[in-house]
Amino acid sequence: MELQVIEKSDFDLFVQNLINNYPVEGVKRKNGAFYYGPIKSAEELCLDFDCTKIPPNKTYFLPPEETLLRFTTAPSLEVTPVIETNPYIIFGVHPYDLKAINQMDQVFARGVPDPHYLKRREAALIIGVDPTKVTPRSFWADMEADAVSDGFDLMLTDIRDRFVVEIGSDKGRALLAQYGTARPATKDEARKRVKIRSQVSHLCKQRGLTFPKREIPKLLERSEETLLWEEKASKCLSCGTCNLVCPTCYCFDVLDDVELDLVHGERIRRWDGCLLQDFAKVATGENFRETKASRYRHRFYRKGLYLFRVLNDVACVGCGRCASACLADIADPVDVFNKLKEDEQ
Amino acid sequence: MNQSALEVSPYLPQWAEISRIEDLTASEKLFEMHLVSGEPLGHEPGQFVELSVMGIGEAPISVSSPPRGNNSFELAIRKVGNLTNAVHSLNIGDRVGIRGPFGTHFPTEETKGKDLLLVAGGIGLVPLRSFIHFVLDRRDEYGEITILFGARNPSEQLFLDELKQWEKREDIDYLETVDRADPKWKGNVGVITTLFLKIDFDPSKTYCIVVGPPVMYRFVILEAKAKGIPDAQIFLSLERRMKCGVGKCGHCQINHIYVCQDGPVFRYSDIFDIEEAL
Numbered sequence: 001m002e003l004q005v006i007e008k009s010d011f012d013l014f015v016q017n018l019i020n021n022y023p024v025e026g027v028k029r030k031n032g033a034f035y036y037g038p039i040k041s042a043e044e045l046c047l048d049f050d051c052t053k054i055p056p057n058k059t060y061f062l063p064p065e066e067t068l069l070r071f072t073t074a075p076s077l078e079v080t081p082v083i084e085t086n087p088y089i090i091f092g093v094h095p096y097d098l099k100a101i102n103q104m105d106q107v108f109a110r111g112v113p114d115p116h117y118l119k120r121r122e123a124a125l126i127i128g129v130d131p132t133k134v135t136p137r138s139f140w141a142d143m144e145a146d147a148v149s150d151g152f153d154l155m156l157t158d159i160r161d162r163f164v165v166e167i168g169s170d171k172g173r174a175l176l177a178q179y180g181t182a183r184p185a186t187k188d189e190a191r192k193r194v195k196i197r198s199q200v201s202h203l204c205k206q207r208g209l210t211f212p213k214r215e216i217p218k219l220l221e222r223s224e225e226t227l228l229w230e231e232k233a234s235k236c237l238s239c240g241t242c243n244l245v246c247p248t249c250y251c252f253d254v255l256d257d258v259e260l261d262l263v264h265g266e267r268i269r270r271w272d273g274c275l276l277q278d279f280a281k282v283a284t285g286e287n288f289r290e291t292k293a294s295r296y297r298h299r300f301y302r303k304g305l306y307l308f309r310v311l312n313d314v315a316c317v318g319c320g321r322c323a324s325a326c327l328a329d330i331a332d333p334v335d336v337f338n339k340l341k342e343d344e345q
Numbered sequence: 346m347n348q349s350a351l352e353v354s355p356y357l358p359q360w361a362e363i364s365r366i367e368d369l370t371a372s373e374k375l376f377e378m379h380l381v382s383g384e385p386l387g388h389e390p391g392q393f394v395e396l397s398v399m400g401i402g403e404a405p406i407s408v409s410s411p412p413r414g415n416n417s418f419e420l421a422i423r424k425v426g427n428l429t430n431a432v433h434s435l436n437i438g439d440r441v442g443i444r445g446p447f448g449t450h451f452p453t454e455e456t457k458g459k460d461l462l463l464v465a466g467g468i469g470l471v472p473l474r475s476f477i478h479f480v481l482d483r484r485d486e487y488g489e490i491t492i493l494f495g496a497r498n499p500s501e502q503l504f505l506d507e508l509k510q511w512e513k514r515e516d517i518d519y520l521e522t523v524d525r526a527d528p529k530w531k532g533n534v535g536v537i538t539t540l541f542l543k544i545d546f547d548p549s550k551t552y553c554i555v556v557g558p559p560v561m562y563r564f565v566i567l568e569a570k571a572k573g574i575p576d577a578q579i580f581l582s583l584e585r586r587m588k589c590g591v592g593k594c595g596h597c598q599i600n601h602i603y604v605c606q607d608g609p610v611f612r613y614s615d616i617f618d619i620e621e622a623l
Contacts (some may be wrong), residue, residue, distance in 0.1 A: 069354065073399050077440050079358065079399065083352070083354065113355075114591070116354065251595030252594050254356065255402055267397075272595070272596070280585070282586050284423075284584075302598070306600060
């Protein structure tokens with residue numbers, strides 16, 4: 001592992017140099033919450049956030065809506081794919097979100113690759129940062145998402161008066177060398193980094209799973225018939241907010257958006273959510289997941305069992321966004337998984 | 346990853362030009378078309394395409410014709426939503442977008458030399474017709490062939506000329522029924538499973554291929570099993586909302602299965618224990 005150090009006194013200049021040379025996106029505070037957005041000055045960049053409302057991959061790689069194709073219908077039918085490739089920097093991504101990014105990269109690359117996602121992902125330089133705070137619903141430490149070994153170009157850890165910077169790629173090394181003032185980390189600084197990381201992980205473990213994460217897939221396999229799905233889903237508003245804020249939810253709809261001239265238009269991809277009532281409905285009216293319980297259950301099975309078969313890992317990183325955002329407060333995976341476990345005993 | 350593969354959008358359709366339109370029923374039309382590129386579609390019986398009208402949208406439609414050496418293919422389309430309404434208003438010479446073909450196909454090779462029991466309910470005849478034509482074009486390569494077709498009422502029968510031809514053929518058995526008769530109807534009345542009482546086959550060498558509405562599968566499969574056909578010799582084609590066709594968008598997911606990639610044609614023994622499948 002290659003560790004460098006950048007002094008806090010040099011840090012703003014590093015950020016400013018990046019801003020001068022790249023579009024830089026990062027975390028900003030807005031109305032007491034945290035969102036990703038364009039960073040125009042070093043002061044604007046927030047690195048001590050607990051969790052953003054919307055995860056970075058669903059701000060940039062799979063945005064709420066994106067153009068897949070542009071077309072004209074007259075005088076002749078013409079269609080052009082829209083695939084973006086301009087380099088940009090995402091500054092300030094927590095390890096659990098990096099883990100979600102790594103998982104989403106896999107699903108968009110496997111089978112038929114999706115260049116609309118992959119090109120935008122490839123063009124991004126990611127500067128990760130270790131969290132210093134946790135939300136009341138975070139449980140990423142229990143989901144083994146408190147550290148990742150790849151998916152970032154640089155990874156920062158705040159050790160009070162300086163940042164330790166892990167080099168994650170050649171691009172990251174070049175970025176730091178060209179725009180920052182860094183030196184190799186001392187053994188003491190490296191130890192300090194480990195200590196600070198474990199302190200935050202410990203803080204995150206104040207609440208969490210009562211059993212090891214690896215048991216989740218088997219637990220779900222045994223829980224198809226439990227009444228918990230019905231019980232929880234009876235309060236579900238079918239609003240899809242849990243899908244919307246989730247960094248590993250990537251379902252989408254494909255639809256056409258036509259200009260008023262009825263000649264020019266775009267085929268767009270827009271987020272969809274499996275908790276929404278019509279998600280599995282076909283044209284003839286048959287709805288293959290008609291009940292709230294079937295949709296609620298599907299989401300947990302998709303995270304904990306179906307995608308597990310693809311990723312060899314549970315597709316929940318413990319960010320706690322769904323739990324924080326759910327109006328009916330039924331989405332918390334910690335509550336659900338612990339209850340399933342408890343009911344078995 | 347291959348760089349060139351990354352440049353090609355899987356959502357980019359090719360153009361196809363409509364060369365023939367035939368009214369099938371009050372709400373279904375048959376569209377014959379060919380790719381403007383001159384290439385064949387390259388499909389197998391049972392596969393589907395994503396059909397688009399630019400500005401309206403896209404929907405999964407099964408190919409109703411078998412691959413036949415010429416470059417044209419047929420889509421039989423029920424007018425039921427935005428896209429299919431728009432398609433019904435198109436004329437000969439108009440162009441539509443085509444992606445695909447996608448998905449698995451009926452077992453054309455595995456069934457060679459075996460007996461076939463082909464069961465279609467309503468619009469399920471549309472995908473199954475590609476396989477029926479495929480085997481009738483190679484009649485000698487297959488054993489006994491029995492076709493069962495059920496419609497809700499006589500006015501919902503599709504491909505009437507073809508049904509009559511099948512009825513006349515000596516080398517196949519064709520039986521049909523309607524759930525509700527009209528005054529002119531002289532044939533069988535009752536749900537499709539009632540036709541099982543009128544046929545005889547050797548279950549050990551029979552493959553049962555079923556396509557119809559969700560409710561039909563349960564009952565037809567029960568009949569087929571009761572007659573002794575092994576689960577591994579029962580195939581079905583499942584309808585779901587295949588939106589992207591490339592295993593990403595999540596709409597067609599049945600537990601861990603993506604119907605657009607792992608289906609739409611499934612072997613019953615592979616899915617009988619999957620909770621959301623049937």
